[in-house]
Amino acid sequence: MKAEIRKIALTVNGQQMSIDVEVRALLSDVLRHDLGLTGTHVGCEHGVCGACTILIDGESTRSCLTLAVQADGCAIETVESLGSVSSLSALQEAFRDNHGLQCGFCTPGILMSLCAAERHGEDLEETLTEVLGGHICRCTGYQNIRAAIEAHWAKSVTR
Amino acid sequence: MTAETGIRRPYVGQSVLRSNDPKLLTGGGRFTDDLHFPGMLHATIVRSTLAHGTIDQFDAVEARAESDVALVLGPDEIASATGMLPCVWLAPDQRMTHIPIVSRKVTYVGQPIGIVVADSRAAAEDAVEILDITFAELPCVVDSEAAIAPGAPLLVPEWGNNICAQVDAGDPRDEIEEVIARAAHVVERRLRIQRVAPNPMETRAVVARWDAADESLTVWMSTQTPHHCRDHLATALGLRADQVRVIVGELGGGFGAKEHLYPDEVMVCLAAMRLDRPVKWVEDRVESLTATLHGRDAIHRARLALDANGKFLAIHSDILGNLGAHPSNVGLGPFRVSMGMLPGPYHFERAGGSLTAVLSNTTPTGAYRGFGMQEATWVRERLVDEAARELGLDVVELRVQNMIQPHELPFTTRTFQPYDSGDYPEGMRRTAVAARAEANVTSEGRIRRGLGFATHVEFTGLGDSRSQQIVGFSLGGYETAKVRVDPDGSVSVTSGVTNMGQGIDTGFAQLTADHLGIGIERVSVRLGDTASAPYSATGSIASRSMTVGGGAVVTAAGKVRNRMMAIAAHQLEISPDDLELVRDASGRDVFQPKGSPDIALTWEKVAESAWLNWNVPDEFNTIGLEETFVYNPVSVSYAYATHAVSVAVDLDTGLVKLEGYWVTHDVGVMVNPMICDGQVHGGIAQGVGIALYEGMRWGDTGQPTTTTYLDYVLPLSVDIPDVKIEHMVTPSPFIPGGMKGLGEGGTIGSPAAVGNAIAAAIPEIAGSLLETPFSPSKLWTMIDEAGLHV
Known part of the structure; x- marks a missing residue:
C-alpha cells in the first residue's frame, strides 16, 4: 500500500526546504522523523494535550492535527528555534x-x-x-x- | 550534565536549579521515540477488540504479501518463542502467578495478540487492518461486584469463580468484631475508588536492536525499572541477562505505570531479533488508556468504631479489589497496602482488613502514584469526617485527639507498620490554623462553600529486603550507588534508580557535592543504563529514589571523600584529623592543614596521584577513587502530611471549584525544596483528577468508552489552585542524610480532602459522598435528590 507522495516547500526555523511527503503524513511526524526536529512531542494525536504545538505562519497550531501538505508554502517554528542550552531564551x-x-x-x-x-x-x-x-x-x-x-x-x- | 555554578555549599536544602532543564527546554531531551537508527523498522501491536473470547483464526497471508511489511507474528508464533513473565509480588495462594506473553484466550479489550512490523508506522497500521482475525465471543464481566455474583462469566472456568486470592491484614477478625460490637458509635459506609489511568504524557515506547554477531539485545525503553525489564526480557526471550542491555533516556513521566515489563514490549524485542534490524514501537494514546496498567478500582465496606467520647476504637474494611484480566506485576499489592495503611496517624485498639481480589474482563490494575494509600486515606478520612458530622464534633479536634503523639514514636500500628518519627498532631494543627485563617467558607446564593481536611502517613522508600521477603515481594529492597572521582577531578555518580522527570539526578549531585565537600559543577549523574548502573531490581518506584538511593549516594560519597583525605594527609605528612577541604579565594577546591592556608594541595592533584597510585598511603589495599556502596535500609521510612482545601460548589450545575489549598508536609530532610514543592504540586493535581474528573468506563460488552482525552478528562490549569505548603522537617532516624520519600503524598491526601470539603459545603449530601469522581453530573444528581433544587 504505497501512499501518494507530494513535494512541499517549507521554511522551518528560518531554513527554506523542499521535501517529499506522503499526502497522509502528519506534520508532527514529518518534523520529528523526516526533519529530525524531535523537540516537538506527540502526546495524544487527537489535538487535546497540546504537546505538539508549533507555530505555522506565527499562529500556534496542533501539528498532530495538521497534514504536512497543508503546511506547503508556510513558515514553521518549533522549540528548536528558541534559545540554546548555553543561551536559553x-x-x-x-x-x-x-x-x-x-x-x-x-x-x-x-x-x-x-x-x-x-x-x-x-x-x-x-x-x-x-x-x-x-x-x-x-x-x-x-x-x-x-x-x-x-x-x-x-x-x-x-x- | 552538570548543575549550575555559583551556589555555595552546603547544597542540600537549597533550591539548586535542575541540571537537565536546559536540554528539556530546548527540545534536546532524548525520549525513546526521538531515537533513529539506520534500517529501523516500525511496529504496531495487534490487540484484542473483544473483552472475552478465543481467537479462532489469525490469518496474515494478505498482510505478509504487502511489500512494505517486514514481519507479522501471530499468537502461536509468539507463544512458541517466549516464556512467561513472573508476577513479582505474590499473595499467599494466589491462583495465577505467571503471565503469558500472548494467548489465544483474550480477556480484555487491548490485550496484545500479535505484532506487525513495516517500513513505517502507518504501513504497519494499514497491515493490521487487513489481518483476518476471527474470535469466538464469550460473555464478559467488568465490574468487581458482578464478578463475584453467582452465575458470573468466569475468566478461568476451572477455578469455579473469579477470585484470584484473599488476604487478611492486621488484627484477627473476631477481635476487631468484638471491639466494634461494644462501641458506642459505629460509622459504616460502602466507599468506592474508581478505575483511573496513570497517563504519563509520554506513552510507553521501545526501540530494540539485536546484534546477531554479538548475540546481544539492546533495548531503549521508557521505563522506571531498567534492570527489572532486562531480567524479565531475558526470561521471556530465553536469553542470559548479560545478553540484554536496557537503556533509559529521558522519561516523560511514569507514575507507576512504567514499573515493569509489558508483554507487548517483549513482542517488539522478539521482532527485532527475528528481523535482525532495529524495531521501534511507540504506544498511541488509545493504547495507553487501554493497554497500560490502570490504578485503583476498589470497593470498601468499611467501619470506624468510636466510644462515647469520640475516641477511635477500631477500623476495618472489607475490600473488593478489581485486578482486571490478570494479576499485574504487583498483583494484589495496592489493595494490600490499603489494608496496611488504613489506620493512618491514629490510635486504634484493633484494626485490619479483609481483601478479596477478583479477575474481570478489563485492563489489569497495578501501580499508580499513591499505591493503595490514596484509597486507604479516602476511606479512613471520609469515615472520620462522617463520624464528626454524626457526633457533632469538630473535624480537626476529633483527628488531633486520636492521633499518635510524637513521644510515642517509633510506634508499630495494629497493621504492623513501624512508624519512625514525626509530629502528626502538629502537622494537623498547622494546616488547620493556616486554612481556617485564609479560606473563604461563606456561601453566597446558590454557591456553597466548605473547607475539608485529610491527613495521612505515607509508606516511602521500599526496603528492607527482609520485609520484602516476608510479604512475598520478590525485589531486593536495597539500592547501590557508585561514586568515582576521575584523574582530572571530575565526579561521576551512578545508581540503579532512574530519572523519570522528578529530577533525582540533580538531588544526587547535591548530596554528592556536599558529602565529598566540593563544588557541584564537578558532579555528573548518569542513570538508567544497565550496562553501567549498579544492579537494582526495584528501580524508581515507591517514593524510594531519594531515600534508599540517596542513602547509598551519601555513604558512597563519604567513603570517596575519606580516601581523598587520606591521600592528601599522607602527602602533607599530617593526620587526616588535621586536614580540611576548602574552596580557596580563587575558587579552587584544596586540601590544607587546618589553619595553614599557605600550604595547599588541589583536588585535581590528589585525584591524579590516586589514579597514578603514587604517593598514596601504604595501607591502601585498592587503587583509585571509586567507591560502591550497597544500602539496605533497616526499615521503610514514613512521611506524613495534612491537606486542607476550600471549595465552592454551584448547586445548579454541580461544578466544584477549588479556591484554596494548604498542605503541611514532613518528608525529613529536603535535599531540594524547589523539587519537593513541585512533587507535592503535581501529586495534588493527580489527586484532584481522581476526586473530580478521571475515570475509565466500559460498556456492557466490555468495550472501553473512555479512550481519548475527550472522554477521559484530566485536570487543566484552571482546575488546580496554587498550593500553600508548609514544611516540617523530622529527619529520618536511619536513612543516611535523613531523607524520607515524597513522590506520592500529594496524590494520597488530596481526594479525601476534596471530598470532605464538598461534604462541608453541602452537608445535606455528605453521607452519600462515597464514590469518586464527583463530576458535575453526579453531584448535580445528588444535590437534586437532596431536594436542593427548587
Whole structure:
C-alpha cells in the first residue's frame, strides 16, 4: 500500500526546504522523523494535550492535527528555534528558574503557545487562562508553569 | 550534565536549579521515540477488540504479501518463542502467578495478540487492518461486584469463580468484631475508588536492536525499572541477562505505570531479533488508556468504631479489589497496602482488613502514584469526617485527639507498620490554623462553600529486603550507588534508580557535592543504563529514589571523600584529623592543614596521584577513587502530611471549584525544596483528577468508552489552585542524610480532602459522598435528590 507522495516547500526555523511527503503524513511526524526536529512531542494525536504545538505562519497550531501538505508554502517554528542550552531564551529561563517543568514532555508545546501569545501581545490573564488552558501537564500541577509565565510577563513582555 | 555554578555549599536544602532543564527546554531531551537508527523498522501491536473470547483464526497471508511489511507474528508464533513473565509480588495462594506473553484466550479489550512490523508506522497500521482475525465471543464481566455474583462469566472456568486470592491484614477478625460490637458509635459506609489511568504524557515506547554477531539485545525503553525489564526480557526471550542491555533516556513521566515489563514490549524485542534490524514501537494514546496498567478500582465496606467520647476504637474494611484480566506485576499489592495503611496517624485498639481480589474482563490494575494509600486515606478520612458530622464534633479536634503523639514514636500500628518519627498532631494543627485563617467558607446564593481536611502517613522508600521477603515481594529492597572521582577531578555518580522527570539526578549531585565537600559543577549523574548502573531490581518506584538511593549516594560519597583525605594527609605528612577541604579565594577546591592556608594541595592533584597510585598511603589495599556502596535500609521510612482545601460548589450545575489549598508536609530532610514543592504540586493535581474528573468506563460488552482525552478528562490549569505548603522537617532516624520519600503524598491526601470539603459545603449530601469522581453530573444528581433544587 504505497501512499501518494507530494513535494512541499517549507521554511522551518528560518531554513527554506523542499521535501517529499506522503499526502497522509502528519506534520508532527514529518518534523520529528523526516526533519529530525524531535523537540516537538506527540502526546495524544487527537489535538487535546497540546504537546505538539508549533507555530505555522506565527499562529500556534496542533501539528498532530495538521497534514504536512497543508503546511506547503508556510513558515514553521518549533522549540528548536528558541534559545540554546548555553543561551536559553528569557521565557525558557523563566521556566527553569520557577521549576515550570518536570519531565519536560509537554514543555515544548507550552513554550510555543506562549511565544505566540507574547508576540500577539496577550495580557497575563488571557495567557494564564486561555493559552495555558490548551495544554495538559501531568507533572507540575501547573502552579509553577503559572509562576514562570507571571515572572516572564512581569519582566519581559511589553504591552 | 552538570548543575549550575555559583551556589555555595552546603547544597542540600537549597533550591539548586535542575541540571537537565536546559536540554528539556530546548527540545534536546532524548525520549525513546526521538531515537533513529539506520534500517529501523516500525511496529504496531495487534490487540484484542473483544473483552472475552478465543481467537479462532489469525490469518496474515494478505498482510505478509504487502511489500512494505517486514514481519507479522501471530499468537502461536509468539507463544512458541517466549516464556512467561513472573508476577513479582505474590499473595499467599494466589491462583495465577505467571503471565503469558500472548494467548489465544483474550480477556480484555487491548490485550496484545500479535505484532506487525513495516517500513513505517502507518504501513504497519494499514497491515493490521487487513489481518483476518476471527474470535469466538464469550460473555464478559467488568465490574468487581458482578464478578463475584453467582452465575458470573468466569475468566478461568476451572477455578469455579473469579477470585484470584484473599488476604487478611492486621488484627484477627473476631477481635476487631468484638471491639466494634461494644462501641458506642459505629460509622459504616460502602466507599468506592474508581478505575483511573496513570497517563504519563509520554506513552510507553521501545526501540530494540539485536546484534546477531554479538548475540546481544539492546533495548531503549521508557521505563522506571531498567534492570527489572532486562531480567524479565531475558526470561521471556530465553536469553542470559548479560545478553540484554536496557537503556533509559529521558522519561516523560511514569507514575507507576512504567514499573515493569509489558508483554507487548517483549513482542517488539522478539521482532527485532527475528528481523535482525532495529524495531521501534511507540504506544498511541488509545493504547495507553487501554493497554497500560490502570490504578485503583476498589470497593470498601468499611467501619470506624468510636466510644462515647469520640475516641477511635477500631477500623476495618472489607475490600473488593478489581485486578482486571490478570494479576499485574504487583498483583494484589495496592489493595494490600490499603489494608496496611488504613489506620493512618491514629490510635486504634484493633484494626485490619479483609481483601478479596477478583479477575474481570478489563485492563489489569497495578501501580499508580499513591499505591493503595490514596484509597486507604479516602476511606479512613471520609469515615472520620462522617463520624464528626454524626457526633457533632469538630473535624480537626476529633483527628488531633486520636492521633499518635510524637513521644510515642517509633510506634508499630495494629497493621504492623513501624512508624519512625514525626509530629502528626502538629502537622494537623498547622494546616488547620493556616486554612481556617485564609479560606473563604461563606456561601453566597446558590454557591456553597466548605473547607475539608485529610491527613495521612505515607509508606516511602521500599526496603528492607527482609520485609520484602516476608510479604512475598520478590525485589531486593536495597539500592547501590557508585561514586568515582576521575584523574582530572571530575565526579561521576551512578545508581540503579532512574530519572523519570522528578529530577533525582540533580538531588544526587547535591548530596554528592556536599558529602565529598566540593563544588557541584564537578558532579555528573548518569542513570538508567544497565550496562553501567549498579544492579537494582526495584528501580524508581515507591517514593524510594531519594531515600534508599540517596542513602547509598551519601555513604558512597563519604567513603570517596575519606580516601581523598587520606591521600592528601599522607602527602602533607599530617593526620587526616588535621586536614580540611576548602574552596580557596580563587575558587579552587584544596586540601590544607587546618589553619595553614599557605600550604595547599588541589583536588585535581590528589585525584591524579590516586589514579597514578603514587604517593598514596601504604595501607591502601585498592587503587583509585571509586567507591560502591550497597544500602539496605533497616526499615521503610514514613512521611506524613495534612491537606486542607476550600471549595465552592454551584448547586445548579454541580461544578466544584477549588479556591484554596494548604498542605503541611514532613518528608525529613529536603535535599531540594524547589523539587519537593513541585512533587507535592503535581501529586495534588493527580489527586484532584481522581476526586473530580478521571475515570475509565466500559460498556456492557466490555468495550472501553473512555479512550481519548475527550472522554477521559484530566485536570487543566484552571482546575488546580496554587498550593500553600508548609514544611516540617523530622529527619529520618536511619536513612543516611535523613531523607524520607515524597513522590506520592500529594496524590494520597488530596481526594479525601476534596471530598470532605464538598461534604462541608453541602452537608445535606455528605453521607452519600462515597464514590469518586464527583463530576458535575453526579453531584448535580445528588444535590437534586437532596431536594436542593427548587
